[in-house]
Amino acid sequence: MQAEVTDTRTLFTHYRQVKNPNxxxxxxxxxxTLPFCRKLMAKAE
Incomplete structure (x- = not known):
């Protein structure tokens, strides 16, 4: 029973970030949203 608890803890503490390919x-x-994003991108240049 104790081993099961530590297994779930490691699952929650160590996770892999999933990157969206597309x-x-x-x-x-x-x-x-779109005009706001364009405004931010224009300021960043």
Missing amino acids: PEFTPREGKK
């Missing part, structure tokens, strides 16, 4: 931005209707 990120895709999908703007929601009625939201001004």
Whole structure:
């Protein structure tokens, strides 16, 4: 029983970050996310 508890703890403390190979931005209707992102990108240049 004690071994099971430590196994679940290591599962939660050690995790691998999953990277999205094909990120895709999908703007929601009625939201001004895209113009806001463009504004930020323009400031970053």
